[in-house]
Amino acid sequence: MNTLFEYILKPVMTFVAKPHILLPASSVALVLTLKYYRTVTKPKIAATIGLVLAGLLVVSCFDPNFKKNILKPDNVPIVLLLFGLLFFLWLSLRRAAINDEAAERGEPPLEARMKRESVLVWPDLVMIELICLVLVSAVLVFWAIFIRAPLEEPASAALTPNPSKAPWYFLGLQEMLVYFDPWYAGVLLPTLIIVGLMAIPYVDTNPKGSGYYTLKERKFAITVYLFGFIIFWVVLITIGTFLRGANWNFFGPYDKWDPHFQQPLKNINISEIFWVKMLKQGMPSEWYIRELPGLLMAGAFMLLGPLILAKTVLKDLFRKLDIVRFSVVAVLMLFMISMPIKMLGRWLINLKYVIYIPEYFINI
Amino acid sequence: MATVPQTPPTKEPGKPGLLAKVRDTQVWKSIFRHGYPDTQRNRALAVLSNVFLHLHPVRVRKSGIALSFTWCMGGVTFFLFLVEAVTGILLMFYYRPVAYSAYNDIQELRETIPLGLMRELHRWGAHAMVLTVWLHMFRVFMTGSYKPPREFNWVVGVVLLLLTLLLSFTGYLLPWDQLAIWAITVGSNMARATPLMGHEGPGASLLTLDGEHLVTAGSDVRFALLGGRFVGENALLRFYVLHCVFIPVIAVMLMAVHFWRVRKDGGISGPL
Numbered sequence: 001m002n003t004l005f006e007y008i009l010k011p012v013m014t015f016v017a018k019p020h021i022l023l024p025a026s027s028v029a030l031v032l033t034l035k036y037y038r039t040v041t042k043p044k045i046a047a048t049i050g051l052v053l054a055g056l057l058v059v060s061c062f063d064p065n066f067k068k069n070i071l072k073p074d075n076v077p078i079v080l081l082l083f084g085l086l087f088f089l090w091l092s093l094r095r096a097a098i099n100d101e102a103a104e105r106g107e108p109p110l111e112a113r114m115k116r117e118s119v120l121v122w123p124d125l126v127m128i129e130l131i132c133l134v135l136v137s138a139v140l141v142f143w144a145i146f147i148r149a150p151l152e153e154p155a156s157a158a159l160t161p162n163p164s165k166a167p168w169y170f171l172g173l174q175e176m177l178v179y180f181d182p183w184y185a186g187v188l189l190p191t192l193i194i195v196g197l198m199a200i201p202y203v204d205t206n207p208k209g210s211g212y213y214t215l216k217e218r219k220f221a222i223t224v225y226l227f228g229f230i231i232f233w234v235v236l237i238t239i240g241t242f243l244r245g246a247n248w249n250f251f252g253p254y255d256k257w258d259p260h261f262q263q264p265l266k267n268i269n270i271s272e273i274f275w276v277k278m279l280k281q282g283m284p285s286e287w288y289i290r291e292l293p294g295l296l297m298a299g300a301f302m303l304l305g306p307l308i309l310a311k312t313v314l315k316d317l318f319r320k321l322d323i324v325r326f327s328v329v330a331v332l333m334l335f336m337i338s339m340p341i342k343m344l345g346r347w348l349i350n351l352k353y354v355i356y357i358p359e360y361f362i363n364i
Numbered sequence: 365m366a367t368v369p370q371t372p373p374t375k376e377p378g379k380p381g382l383l384a385k386v387r388d389t390q391v392w393k394s395i396f397r398h399g400y401p402d403t404q405r406n407r408a409l410a411v412l413s414n415v416f417l418h419l420h421p422v423r424v425r426k427s428g429i430a431l432s433f434t435w436c437m438g439g440v441t442f443f444l445f446l447v448e449a450v451t452g453i454l455l456m457f458y459y460r461p462v463a464y465s466a467y468n469d470i471q472e473l474r475e476t477i478p479l480g481l482m483r484e485l486h487r488w489g490a491h492a493m494v495l496t497v498w499l500h501m502f503r504v505f506m507t508g509s510y511k512p513p514r515e516f517n518w519v520v521g522v523v524l525l526l527l528t529l530l531l532s533f534t535g536y537l538l539p540w541d542q543l544a545i546w547a548i549t550v551g552s553n554m555a556r557a558t559p560l561m562g563h564e565g566p567g568a569s570l571l572t573l574d575g576e577h578l579v580t581a582g583s584d585v586r587f588a589l590l591g592g593r594f595v596g597e598n599a600l601l602r603f604y605v606l607h608c609v610f611i612p613v614i615a616v617m618l619m620a621v622h623f624w625r626v627r628k629d630g631g632i633s634g635p636l
Binding site: 110133149206222 | 410411422424426427428432436443444467471481488495499505508511526532533539542545546551555557565567635
């Protein structure tokens with residue numbers, strides 16, 4: 001049993017947890033879940049998946065490093081988030097599967113079958129609220145009794161902890177700092193997330209699926225949203241919290257965070273790849289010549305990107321939406337896609353910056 | 365003509381119980397304008413004549429209140445906000461937002477003050493609130509409840525989500541320990557890189573007047589947030605005021621709009 005844990009489970013989990021494996025793997029898992037949602041959400045199958053994951057968590061706790069990391073008081077909410085999210089993802093897709101199957105038989109969704117029935121708020125709703133309130137209070141009191149709020153050494157501007165981490169809900173953004181500069185990962189992306197979320201009701205003109213669970217009638221909207229929420233937010237938070245240790249290096253889930261571990265930095269810019277490696281000459285001194293390849297690539301991405309999207313993935317959407325709405329969707333999606341593109345660039349060719357203009361702090 | 369036998373009273377008409385007596389007093393009647401809510405009329409009045417309950421309509425769609433539909437996440441988020449307000453006020457009795465005492469006050473809270481659970485409740489409640497607000501948004505998205513006529517309420521919700529994160533972020537600094545100061549340092553370092561407004565942001569170096577840089581470490585947006593070039597005493601006071609007064613006041617106002625709009629836009633969403 002112990003050998004199984006040491007020689008099979010640990011190496012496999014450590015391999016899967018590497019950012020360049022975990023992100024693509026969870027993306028594939030999400031796509032497969034959405035494609036086969038009717039099968040995956042069958043109670044028995046979903047319960048098996050949930051139990052296997054919970055089992056992995058429990059078994060892994062036999063490892064002291066893993067246990068220490070998981071049970072850090074401020075990390076408890078992330079474990080709750082992961083399992084809560086899986087549960088609610090199952091619940092919503094299960095209801096969607098039931099409703100979509102009903103729709104194929106020409107029947108109304110679950111929610112509509114009860115529609116005519118209305119109940120009095122007192123006592124029906126007030127009772128539900130009261131029960132929720134009591135349950136939440138109970139959970140919170142137990143949580144507070146059994147896990148003390150952390151209090152470390154007094155604040156000192158002279159002693160920098162390694163690693164220095166933002167609060168857990170911002171760790172996805174901090175993880176993006178591996179791939180982007182602060183102005184992009186810390187300012188532009190958060191702003192676009194907020195703006196993009198606000199834009200959702202105005203760009204999603206699909207009248208179907210209002211007020212009931214469905215996947216079939218809103219496949220595109222739900223896929224994009226879940227990618228943003230689960231992959232680019234929750235999975236990145238998980239990586240940032242549990243798998244980034246000293247010097248923001250990657251550590252496997254069972255590794256000790258060794259502060260002396262250094263990863264060689266060998267990342268290079270597009271300009272260097274173009275001028276030095278491909279043309280075998282020195283770097284031009286003027287920044288606008290030096291960065292021309294990168295600028296052209298980024299320009300083509302933002303200008304040709306919408307056109308390509310309109311002809312391919314978003315063909316249907318382009319027909320349905322007016323030009324303003326379509327542009328907003330396309331630009332927001334391009335910024336979203338820019339994250340995995342830069343990550344792939346880093347993993348595959350050690351790409352540092354596409355555009356590198358330190359003169360004006362414009363590095364992408 | 366046969367006399368109809370009188371139905372015997374279900375209860376012996378004895379002395380009224382203590383509760384019944386209380387309910388018959390002038391004081392009780394002045395507070396609750398309706399009888400015990402066991403009839404349709406009194407149940408409607410229980411909701412209508414109560415300022416807290418009247419956020420609700422009198423009747424709701426049965427499918428709308430099913431736990432498997434709403435997950436009660438919005439309600440739980442609001443409840444957690446109230447928990448945060450109550451525990452936060454209790455914490456304010458003991459905590460002073462100045463660098464020389466902040467840390468000691470927290471230690472005092474942990475070790476000597478009765479009901480020392482307040483800080484734990486406050487911190488875990490805050491974490492839980494971040495979770496529930498995300499799950500609430502997730503539910504609203506999955507049920508398409510942002511679709512017309514509820515577009516604007518979704519926007520208000522996004523702002524409330526942002527405020528929840530900012531509330532949590534500003535509160536993170538207050539214990540004034542290593543965890544707090546460095547988490548806020550990492551977070552607020554981002555502001556340095558704000559385009560044009562942070563001294564390391566794109567384009568900031570272009571803003572000059574007679575050759576002098578306008579945006580420096582002593583005048584950029586991070587300086588405004590922290591009241592200094594690093595996370596120090598001024599930052600502690602600013603974050604305290606933002607955390608205890610400024611953001612909660614805005615959040616309460618927007619919550620009022622949010623709840624009001626739920627009703628005005630047709631109640632909890634459901635299929636047409």
